[in-house]
Amino acid sequence: MVTTRLGAASDQLASIEIEGLTKRFGAFTAVDNVSFKVRKGEVLGFLGPNGAGKSTTMRMLAGFMIPTAGTAHIEGHDVQTDSVAARRVLGYLPEGAPTYPEMSVEGFLRFCARVRGFSGSELTDRVDHALGLTTLQGVRLQAVETLSKGFKRRVGLAQALLHDPAVLVLDEPTDGMDPNQKHQVRKLIRSMAPDKAIIISTHILEEVDAVCTRAIVLSAGRIVADATPQELAGWHPSGELDEVFRALTMEGEAE
Amino acid sequence: MSKTLTIADRELRAYFATPVATVFIVIFLVLQGAMTFNLGQFFDRGQADLNPFFTFIPWVFLLLIPAITMRLWAEERRLGTIELLLTLPITQGQAVLGKFLAAWAFCAIALLLTFPFVIAVNILGSPDNGVIASGYLGCLLVAGAFLSVGAAMSAVTRNQVIAFVLAVAICFLFAVASNPIVNDFLSANIPALGEFTRRIAVTDRFTNFTRGVIALRDLIYFATFIGFFLFLNTVLVDQRKAD
Numbered sequence: 486m487v488t489t490r491l492g493a494a495s496d497q498l499a500s501i502e503i504e505g506l507t508k509r510f511g512a513f514t515a516v517d518n519v520s521f522k523v524r525k526g527e528v529l530g531f532l533g534p535n536g537a538g539k540s541t542t543m544r545m546l547a548g549f550m551i552p553t554a555g556t557a558h559i560e561g562h563d564v565q566t567d568s569v570a571a572r573r574v575l576g577y578l579p580e581g582a583p584t585y586p587e588m589s590v591e592g593f594l595r596f597c598a599r600v601r602g603f604s605g606s607e608l609t610d611r612v613d614h615a616l617g618l619t620t621l622q623g624v625r626l627q628a629v630e631t632l633s634k635g636f637k638r639r640v641g642l643a644q645a646l647l648h649d650p651a652v653l654v655l656d657e658p659t660d661g662m663d664p665n666q667k668h669q670v671r672k673l674i675r676s677m678a679p680d681k682a683i684i685i686s687t688h689i690l691e692e693v694d695a696v697c698t699r700a701i702v703l704s705a706g707r708i709v710a711d712a713t714p715q716e717l718a719g720w721h722p723s724g725e726l727d728e729v730f731r732a733l734t735m736e737g738e739a740e
Numbered sequence: 741m742s743k744t745l746t747i748a749d750r751e752l753r754a755y756f757a758t759p760v761a762t763v764f765i766v767i768f769l770v771l772q773g774a775m776t777f778n779l780g781q782f783f784d785r786g787q788a789d790l791n792p793f794f795t796f797i798p799w800v801f802l803l804l805i806p807a808i809t810m811r812l813w814a815e816e817r818r819l820g821t822i823e824l825l826l827t828l829p830i831t832q833g834q835a836v837l838g839k840f841l842a843a844w845a846f847c848a849i850a851l852l853l854t855f856p857f858v859i860a861v862n863i864l865g866s867p868d869n870g871v872i873a874s875g876y877l878g879c880l881l882v883a884g885a886f887l888s889v890g891a892a893m894s895a896v897t898r899n900q901v902i903a904f905v906l907a908v909a910i911c912f913l914f915a916v917a918s919n920p921i922v923n924d925f926l927s928a929n930i931p932a933l934g935e936f937t938r939r940i941a942v943t944d945r946f947t948n949f950t951r952g953v954i955a956l957r958d959l960i961y962f963a964t965f966i967g968f969f970l971f972l973n974t975v976l977v978d979q980r981k982a983d
Binding site: 577 | 743747
């Protein structure tokens with residue numbers, strides 16, 4: 486059932502390469518032999534029911550979780566053996582967008598920028614730019630803990646965009662946002678898409694239609710589909726993405 | 741190094757952004773004052789030195805330092821920020837060292853605030869200020885040693901109470917290992933072990949500093965001690981970060 490989509494860009498070096506990635510917790514296999522590549526210009530939507538292994542795969546890709554087997558490369562850097570170099574070109578929004586609650590929005594972003602090696606006026610420019618992209622200027626001096634969920638998520642997003650990374654891995658970037666905020670973030674992702682390789686995880690299927698050029702459906706730790714959203718929708722007579730999603734993931738759960 | 745210092749800087753500011761810093765410093769100064777004046781008979785001794793002050797400080801540290809360190813990694817886990825911190829382009833060693841330096845700098849600030857003791861003995865008599873300085877260096881090293889143990893224990897578990905109890909227990913072992921009650925028993929029964937425990941104990945080394953003796957081997961001891969536990973901390977963070 487797995488269709489690989491190489492297309493015209495097959496000769497171009499992939500920005501993200503995942504090869505046989507597996508994670509076991511005791512007897513439970515969270516991610517089972519997952520392989521795929523993402524090239525510059527692609528926005529990959531990572532779909533799947535809760536517990537399908539989306540976040541676990543992203544954590545391994547970000548070098549946070551050690552895989553049981555398999556490898557992951559970001560811009561040619563192995564995330565295990567050359568992890569600092571891999572993380573330098575990666576913008577990562579962890580699940581739940583964690584931030585230090587007592588810090589101000591600006592203080593937090595300045596901290597991240599300094600750790601990323603920026604200083605002086607460049608640091609200020611980077612922080613201002615990220616605040617602008619995520620429209621956080623109005624709350625820059627507010628403590629993160631006083632912000633609403635949607636704002637917190639945008640602070641996490643701003644942190645991932647600070648260094649204009651070649652690869653973006655965003656775990657549920659629009660979770661907890663109101664429709665206007667969602668619209669803004671999707672617009673932002675689309676505008677960045679041409680010169681980045683982006684993975685976003687979501688269980689909002691309309692989001693896949695709105696921003697993704699390609700979708701991978703995970704079920705019980707395995708890839709059950711890898712196609713464009715249009716192709717995917719065509720797999721069910723109704724042409725509805727959520728019908729396809731249900732058919733694919735119920736199968737996985739029944740196994 | 742600048743990345744390590746950036747992390748240390750953020751961490752140190754975080755102490756003062758919450759009541760942790762105030763509570764710790766106040767309790768530390770009150771305990772240390774009460775011990776020195778009452779139990780240590782600071783005035784009745786009629787000697788212008790800080791020996792009563794230095795005698796009790798390892799025991800006050802034993803109780804209070806694990807209270808600082810227990811949140812070091814556990815808090816990052818609770819907030820989920822450990823995932824953010826460790827996916828920034830830094831090595832785990834830099835994160836461990838940054839956190840340790842912040843906690844150490846915080847202890848140094850608390851120690852600095854005991855300056856009225858130094859002023860008092862200087863008004864009351866003419867103490868050997870070189871001995872006092874060396875005693876303070878010893879205090880800082882004991883604090884560093886206990887901090888390194890506590891930080892490693894904080895990485896072992898996500899439960900802060902367990903981290904606290906483990907840290908107190910291990911620091912206690914290193915504090916009493918050279919105590920005659922422990923040591924005489926061991927020396928009489930297992931001579932080799934008695935010798936060993938005396939060498940690894942923190943208190944004897946610290947006493948040398950309070951007497952004004954700064955020996956290279958004691959400095960090497962503390963450096964090795966702290967280095968070992970920081971290394972252990974790095975390994976533990978690496979193994980358990982995603983748990």
